[in-house]
Amino acid sequence: MSSRLTIGLIIALWNLPWVLHIAGISPSRPLNGYQGEATPGKPTMETIQSGEFQSKTEDFLRVNFPFRPDAIRMQHQIDWSLFGKQHVKSTVVGKEGFLFERAYVNAARGLDPLDPEEIQRRSKAIKQASDSTETPIVVALAPGKGHFFREFLPPCLEAKCGDEPNRGHRLWKSALQSVGIPVLDLHSAFDTLRIGSKHPLFPKTGIHWSEFSMTQVVPALCQAVDAVLPVPLASGSWHVDSVRTTKKPEGTDDDIERAMNLLFDLPDFQMAYPVAQWEPSPARPKVLLVGDSYAWTPVNRGILRDGWQGEFWFYNQTAHGPDVQTKGMKVEARLSATGPDFLANQDAILLLSTDANLSRFPFGFAGIGSNLPMTAQGNASSGAAPQGTRPH
Amino acid sequence: MVFSSILFLLYFLPPVLGVAWWLSREHQTRAANAWLLLASLVFYAWGAPGFLPVLLLVCAANHQLVLRLHLANGRRRKRLRQAAVGLNVALLVGYKYLGFIAASICTALGMGAGPDLGIALPIGISFFTFQAISYVMDVDRKNAPPVDSFEMYLVYILSFPQMIAGPIVRFTAVQTELRKRRTSIEDWHEGAYRFGVGLAKKVLIANPLAAIYPLEASAINSTMLEWGSAEAAVALLAYTFQIYFDFSGYSDMAIGLGRMLGFRFPENFRNPYLSGSITEFWRRWHITLGDWMRDHLYIPLGGNRGGLLRTHINLISVFAISGLWHGASWNFLLWGLYHGTFLLFDRWGLKHWLNRRHQIVQTGITFLVVAIGWIVFALPEFAHTSEFVARLVGKHGIGSPHLDARSTAVLALAALLVFLPIRKHLEHKMSRSSARLVAGTLLWLASIVELSASGFNPFIYFRF
Numbered sequence: 001m002s003s004r005l006t007i008g009l010i011i012a013l014w015n016l017p018w019v020l021h022i023a024g025i026s027p028s029r030p031l032n033g034y035q036g037e038a039t040p041g042k043p044t045m046e047t048i049q050s051g052e053f054q055s056k057t058e059d060f061l062r063v064n065f066p067f068r069p070d071a072i073r074m075q076h077q078i079d080w081s082l083f084g085k086q087h088v089k090s091t092v093v094g095k096e097g098f099l100f101e102r103a104y105v106n107a108a109r110g111l112d113p114l115d116p117e118e119i120q121r122r123s124k125a126i127k128q129a130s131d132s133t134e135t136p137i138v139v140a141l142a143p144g145k146g147h148f149f150r151e152f153l154p155p156c157l158e159a160k161c162g163d164e165p166n167r168g169h170r171l172w173k174s175a176l177q178s179v180g181i182p183v184l185d186l187h188s189a190f191d192t193l194r195i196g197s198k199h200p201l202f203p204k205t206g207i208h209w210s211e212f213s214m215t216q217v218v219p220a221l222c223q224a225v226d227a228v229l230p231v232p233l234a235s236g237s238w239h240v241d242s243v244r245t246t247k248k249p250e251g252t253d254d255d256i257e258r259a260m261n262l263l264f265d266l267p268d269f270q271m272a273y274p275v276a277q278w279e280p281s282p283a284r285p286k287v288l289l290v291g292d293s294y295a296w297t298p299v300n301r302g303i304l305r306d307g308w309q310g311e312f313w314f315y316n317q318t319a320h321g322p323d324v325q326t327k328g329m330k331v332e333a334r335l336s337a338t339g340p341d342f343l344a345n346q347d348a349i350l351l352l353s354t355d356a357n358l359s360r361f362p363f364g365f366a367g368i369g370s371n372l373p374m375t376a377q378g379n380a381s382s383g384a385a386p387q388g389t390r391p392h
Numbered sequence: 393m394v395f396s397s398i399l400f401l402l403y404f405l406p407p408v409l410g411v412a413w414w415l416s417r418e419h420q421t422r423a424a425n426a427w428l429l430l431a432s433l434v435f436y437a438w439g440a441p442g443f444l445p446v447l448l449l450v451c452a453a454n455h456q457l458v459l460r461l462h463l464a465n466g467r468r469r470k471r472l473r474q475a476a477v478g479l480n481v482a483l484l485v486g487y488k489y490l491g492f493i494a495a496s497i498c499t500a501l502g503m504g505a506g507p508d509l510g511i512a513l514p515i516g517i518s519f520f521t522f523q524a525i526s527y528v529m530d531v532d533r534k535n536a537p538p539v540d541s542f543e544m545y546l547v548y549i550l551s552f553p554q555m556i557a558g559p560i561v562r563f564t565a566v567q568t569e570l571r572k573r574r575t576s577i578e579d580w581h582e583g584a585y586r587f588g589v590g591l592a593k594k595v596l597i598a599n600p601l602a603a604i605y606p607l608e609a610s611a612i613n614s615t616m617l618e619w620g621s622a623e624a625a626v627a628l629l630a631y632t633f634q635i636y637f638d639f640s641g642y643s644d645m646a647i648g649l650g651r652m653l654g655f656r657f658p659e660n661f662r663n664p665y666l667s668g669s670i671t672e673f674w675r676r677w678h679i680t681l682g683d684w685m686r687d688h689l690y691i692p693l694g695g696n697r698g699g700l701l702r703t704h705i706n707l708i709s710v711f712a713i714s715g716l717w718h719g720a721s722w723n724f725l726l727w728g729l730y731h732g733t734f735l736l737f738d739r740w741g742l743k744h745w746l747n748r749r750h751q752i753v754q755t756g757i758t759f760l761v762v763a764i765g766w767i768v769f770a771l772p773e774f775a776h777t778s779e780f781v782a783r784l785v786g787k788h789g790i791g792s793p794h795l796d797a798r799s800t801a802v803l804a805l806a807a808l809l810v811f812l813p814i815r816k817h818l819e820h821k822m823s824r825s826s827a828r829l830v831a832g833t834l835l836w837l838a839s840i841v842e843l844s845a846s847g848f849n850p851f852i853y854f855r856f
Contacts, residue, residue: 003577003826004417010584010833011413015406048441054393062398062843071844078841083797087845 020066028069033088033259038063069261077263088259097266098152099205099256100145103356105153108146110167112359116175118374122362123175126351129366130181133344136228137351138182139362140221141169142294143190143209144355148202168358184224186217187355199272203249205257208294211250212272215240218298222307225348229285233347236307237279244273252297278306285309286345290316290365291352315371316363393438395645396594398843401836404435405649412653416575421654425547425570428653435552436516443514447550450483454524455538455545458531462538469532476528480521487517492720516556518717520549522684527563529688536564544570553649557642559660559680566655573654581825581832583651588832588839589815590644593637595839597809599846600802601634604795607770607780616780620791624784626803631770632763633806636665639678648832658683665762665810668754669743670734673762681717685710704739708732718769723777727769734761755811 020027041047041056048054079085086093090102106112130137146153147166164170169187176183190209193216194201201213209217222235249257249271257266287308289295295312304310304321311321319334320327335342343349343366353361359373393400408431415424437444454476461472485493491511498506527548530536539545548570554561605619605627619627643660650657664677674682690710696703708729715728734742746754767784771777782788795803808814822828 003581006826007577007580007584007829008413010829011406011410014402015410017402018406021403054438058393058397058399061403065398065402065844068844071841075841075845079798083801085796085798 017066021061021064026066028067031069031072031261033261035063073261073263076261080260080262086260088256091256091259092154094149094152094154096152097204098149099260100149100153101207101256101356104144104146104207104354106146107144107168107355107358108150108153108165110162110164112168112356113373113375114168114171114359115374116171118369119171120175120178122368123172123179123181125366125368126176126362127179127181129343129368130349133346135344135346135349136182137349138184138224138228139172139176140184140224140291140350140352141173141187141358142292142352142354143187143202145202145207145209147187147355148190148194166355169355172358172361182224182228184220186220189216189220199243199245200269203253203271204268205266206249206253206255208252208255208297210253210271211297212243212274214297214301215243215274215276218301218303218307221298221303221350221352225285225287225308225350228348233283233285234281235287236281236284238276238301238303238307239279240274240276242275244275245270246273247271251300276301278302280306285347287311288313288343288346288349289352290349290362292354292357292363294354295352313365315360316365317371393435395642396591396599396839396843398840401591401840401843404431409652412575413580416654421572424573424654425544428551429543429547432547432550432552432555436550436555439515439556442512447514447520448546450479451524451546451549452542453479454528454549455542458528458538461528462531473528473532477525480524480528484517484521487511487514489716489720496722519558519560520555522560522681523549523555523563525688526560526684530563536567539567540571551650551653551655553653553655554646554657557639557646558678559643559646559657560684561655561657561680562683565658569655575652575654578825579651579654581829583648583653584836585648585822585825585828585832586651587645587648588835590641590646590648591839592835593641593644595842596835597802597806598634598638598641599842600799601630601637601806604630604799604803605793607631607767616783618791619783620789621784621786622791623793624780624791626793626795627780628763628767628784630803632665632759632766633803633810635766635769636661636810637806663810665759666755667758667762668751669738669746669758670731670761671738671743673758674731674735681714685714689713704736707735711735721772723768723772723774727765730765730768 038059039056040060041053043053046052047056076087079087084093086099092100092102092105094100094105103112126137126139147169150165166187173183173185173187190201190213197212199212200210201216202208203210218238222238226234247268247270248265249268250273253271254266254268257268260266285308287304287310289299289304289310290313292315295314299312299320304312309323311319311323313319313331313334316331319329319331324334326333329337351362351365353363357363360369360371362368364370393404395401408427411427412424415427433444436447457472457476457479461469461476464472491508495506498504527545531538539548548561548563548566549555605615605623607627607630616624616627640661647657647659658680660679662676662679664673667673667676690706693706693709694702695706698706711728711732712725713728715724715726715731718724718727746757749757767777767780771780819828822831
């Protein structure tokens with residue numbers, strides 16, 4: 001091939017991105033993780049003179065040009081392979097390739113913002129809410145990955161070490177029990193389970209407890225609710241028929257790794273996925289589950305529909321469940337639709353949080369605290385921006 | 393629109409080069425000039441739409457003045473030359489220095505900071521005014537006849553590869569190419585390679601260096617307050633390398649683009665940090681500015697022909713103006729005077745003393761002098777400069793810099809490229825120009841990959 005033709009070919013290839021962009025063709029697999037979008041500038045005399053049109057257009061093209069996802073994956077892979085550097089917000093790389101979200105590292109090390117007096121106040125408020133609605137409230141303290149894999153946390157140089165590991169878990173458990181709220185301590189239970197478990201209870205490259213851990217969690221949640229229910233109400237039974245294993249994590253088991261947007265998969269555990277059935281109960285209780293993203297795992301296993309007649313309020317912000325008609329309905333709208341007696345009409349209320357979110361627990365439920373982390377002054381509604389990672 | 397932006401690299405340059413390649417194939421200089429002019433007008437209008445009409449008007453005035461100057465003699469010729477030069481100087485002073493002059497006068501008279509004149513600095517004004525003056529002088533001195541048309545003059549002044557950040561191109565260097573040029577295969581290969589090298593210098597080295605302990609005013613009130621002498625030393629080293637790779641990278645890109653478009657722009661940097669004296673440094677750093685200052689300022693002032701004192705005054709004046717050319721601020725003037733002073737030291741015996749030392753000692757001392765000068769260049773406020781120097785000399789302890797692996801690698805690579813003839817060795821190995829085309833393309837791709845990911849720092853989930 002002549003040199004001139006080679007040059008022409010290279011120039012033609014160089015023109016490919018803008019041609020594909022105008023043609024609306026996007027050849028790359030989209031990136032994972034939320035980043036935010038850029039909108040193109042609107043060309044008016046004013047915006048052109050001020051430079052607003054130009055800067056917006058440049059931002060838009062920078063974020064939307066074809067092949068950008070491939071370029072980003074390549075750059076991330078280079079940074080990761082050569083320098084061990086990753087680009088996901090609030091993610092910490094531990095030993096042996098274990099990935100953590102910073103909030104979990106902070107919780108494990110007792111560095112999360114907590115006020116013992118505020119925790120006591122909120123615990124009393126939870127008890128009052130239970131008494132005033134005549135509805136039993138159970139609190140499930142879920143394990144956090146930072147504590148579960150504490151031996152793989154990064155050295156303290158990167159993430160400062162506090163003096164009181166798992167401070168949040170201990171303060172909340174003690175405060176809740178002191179006011180008579182039943183506590184399902186999955187945080188401590190997982191410490192025992194991790195030694196003998198046949199399959200991983202937490203993934204290496206994901207945030208949440210594993211799908212396999214549901215073989216312990218789902219029955220435990222059902223039992224905790226049943227323990228506060230009057231006879232003859234009882235949750236459905238979840239029976240595991242078999243367990244399927246795979247080297248390729250599924251669902252949220254590698255959500256941190258996916259957000260890293262690498263070219264090649266990271267080494268992971270052999271993960272296990274239970275194949276299970278619900279045995280319905282003749283009198284399933286109405287249960288309101290209020291919790292963080294750890295609650296999604298049992299919810300996705302059908303606990304709302306088959307274990308209970310349930311509903312899930314994600315961070316007390318959006319309502320989800322078989323009876324919620326509008327997807328992602330705001331909790332305020334849900335309460336307006338269902339009426340003021342909604343909480344009193346539940347057979348039980350289950351509040352669930354992992355250790356990383358205990359600073360915001362119970363997420364403003366029943367007007368207790370708010371969805372912002374508590375501060376050292378104990379002002380839960382200080383309006384300060386959430387610390388660490390985004391909630392999930 | 394900067395060269396190292398996605399907009400330029402993937403949306404502007406490819407179609408411009410595509411058409412230019414087609415036109416070069418057909419050897420149509422006039423059409424090539426028209427295309428280059430159109431692209432340059434779009435390029436400039438994108439960055440400074442409000443100033444474009446003013447720029448075109450000034451270009452028209454310049455062009456007419458020089459046409460008349462060329463045909464004039466005696467006093468009329470002198471007046472036309474003064475008018476043409478004065479027009480460009482007035483433009484530069486008005487847009488770039490008026491605010492600084494007003495503020496300085498107000499400060500001196502105890503009237504505070506002075507009024508905000510609200511004059512926006514047009515991009516590239518320092519370069520194209522100097523280029524315009526260079527054209528006036530070349531025609532006046534009969535080094536070259538004037539351009540054939542206003543269009544050709546605009547191509548010379550506004551050509552986008554070099555109008556924003558140089559190199560300052562003398563009219564005599566490109567007058568033949570403006571009238572008739574062919575772009576050979578080798579020009580495309582060499583141009584693509586040079587552009588890729590420049591882009592890589594900017595994106596893969598200069599940009600990461602800028603993130604290592606940034607030496608800038610915004611860091612003064614935050615991160616710099618935690619620095620000991622070690623951090624300050626790393627910051628200074630990183631900045632010293634950063635400014636070289638940034639500036640020389642831009643020059644490489646301009647030269648590479650020019651080559652692909654059929655022009656041979658002059659070199660602007662020649663391993664300046666290997667210099668054995670400040671005198672030598674200024675023959676290797678921003679060469680085109682040095683040449684311009686010598687030909688249009690130093691020599692007209694008398695050069696070294698008016699005796700020792702006059703020579704010294706001329707040198708200091710030229711460097712003071714060189715310093716101010718970089719920015720309308722006292723620190724730039726000081727930086728210029730700092731270098732001018734060392735040039736005098738060279739003449740008083742320092743250069744002679746250095747020449748009797750080992751090359752490493754010569755280079756080391758010169759590098760140190762230049763690096764210290766960058767402190768004044770980088771920090772406009774005297775309070776910031778003194779704060780930094782205090783930290784550098786250890787008044788706040790030694791400290792311990794924490795550099796991640798990537799930053800350490802970039803710093804090490806920068807040092808190797810600056811002090812060792814790695815590039816020369818590699819280029820020698822790539823004797824075939826097609827190998828350089830491949831190398832340039834790979835560097836370009838690597839830079840795109842780096843640019844794509846910068847600022848991509850996602851959250852794992854989007855939930856309020």
